[in-house]
Amino acid sequence: MDQPTLPYLTMKPPCKSSKYKGYDVRWWPPTDDTAAMIEVDVPSKTDPNTIYAVVLSPDEINCECKGFTYRKSCVHTAMVRKMIAEARSKDD
Numbered sequence: 001m002d003q004p005t006l007p008y009l010t011m012k013p014p015c016k017s018s019k020y021k022g023y024d025v026r027w028w029p030p031t032d033d034t035a036a037m038i039e040v041d042v043p044s045k046t047d048p049n050t051i052y053a054v055v056l057s058p059d060e061i062n063c064e065c066k067g068f069t070y071r072k073s074c075v076h077t078a079m080v081r082k083m084i085a086e087a088r089s090k091d092d
């Protein structure tokens with residue numbers, strides 16, 4: 001249950017909540033050759049000048065920070081998962 005799944009990616013998450021202020025969300029719709037993809041630029045909490053790009057595709061989530069490289073999880077991917085889950089629950 002750790003992986004994002006395709007329905008998460010069929011639309012751009014609205015992320016209007018102030019919790020996600022400063023997040024820059026980009027969304028690419030699926031094409032015949034490529035799956036849908038979302039990239040969220042998450043500002044670092046400790047250094048506002050640092051932005052971490054979190055990329056979600058139907059079968060993986062990636063963050064460019066060191067924590068994710070070592071542990072395969074980090075606060076940035078956790079926030080993005082939460083943001084997308086909240087966006088989905090509003091649609092239901």
Ligand SMILES: [Zn+2]
Nearest residue numbers: 063065074076
């Ligand atoms: Zn990260």
